[in-house]
Amino acid sequence: MDIRTRLLATAEQLFDRHGFNATGMDRLTEGAGISSRTLYKHVGNKNGLIAAVLNERDRRFHRLVEEDSIDALFGALETWLAQEAVRGCLFLRAWGETGGDVPEIAEAMERHKQRLRDRIGNIVVAEIGRHDDELVETMQLLFEGATHMAAYRGVAAVDVARRAAQRLANAVRAS
Amino acid sequence: MDIRTRLLATAEQLFDRHGFNATGMDRLTEGAGISSRTLYKHVGNKNGLIAAVLNERDRRFHRLVEEDSIDALFGALETWLAQEAVRGCLFLRAWGETGGDVPEIAEAMERHKQRLRDRIGNIVVAEIGRHDDELVETMQLLFEGATHMAAYRGVAAVDVARRAAQRLANAVRAS
DNA sequence: GCACGTGTAAAGTGATCGTTTTACACTGCG
């Protein structure tokens, strides 16, 4: 496997498991099986590594949502949570741990949330045949809720969110 | 003001603003206007301080929800977010930053989420006249979603959540 | 009147942090 890919995958796991600040560079280099010199050559510094992990994670998530449907959206979240234990949204966690003071991390967070919003906008159009801002907003809310509730109540939270989203979409469709 | 109260209030603000790990003991003692020796006499160590902050925060939140209604629940969240900038759920953030490895912090988080769930259970009974597990689950989901979406989209997220909760409760009531 | 509890100020503890540096090995290409 490519060094950068291996580094980002290892870092993502360790950051999720132990938090960003609590994960030292030693643990990262050891986990990825590379020297610290190589790590710094690739990502510059720790904040660069965090930003790279987030951006890669965003890309991977959107690759997982294949079609524009409620089922696909929450299905993606479900598979995600099933194969990697996630303790809340990694983007918000990184942003919170750095106080929002690191531009590259804050931007990665904003970009991810905006992309999520756009994606949900497309889903709403595909589901009810027209644009509906309130429904988009509510669905992002449900998605955000499922992500965080799953941290302490397990994957079942995603089912609840999906059902609520379907119910709300049906109500709008019928009106 | 009592020393302990002042310490917890200062710590809560600093933890929320900069994160738990990134907030050093120096900044805490300076912010609270006390010596480090006094701090350690009161809370034992940093994890003890974090746990104390969380437990006090939980008590303050429930004191803010006076009656068992949807409006009161989301109204409390709204006032909360208006007067103190919150970057996601402080309980989940503390739990995430410590990797869930600090028992006193993990317990404070679990206890808070359980108390929130119980409270919502009472609200559902008060609103629709009977118990409904799915509605409780969905309402906690909306609450969690509002808490985190407000971090990057502002207090308006709470309005969206409240409206969705009302709509879902009405649907159950009508059925 | 003096011990005791509670506070401050400030130096010091060793450990760990992110990052840089030094020295060296391997590989592919001219």
Next chain:
DNA sequence: CGCAGTGTAAAACGATCACTTTACACGTGC
């Protein structure tokens, strides 16, 4: 052959971390 590129291993950097210690000030109650 020689040299540039890319990697490793490991020591060293100063800063900062959570936490402890030492020394001293003040008020209260027996």
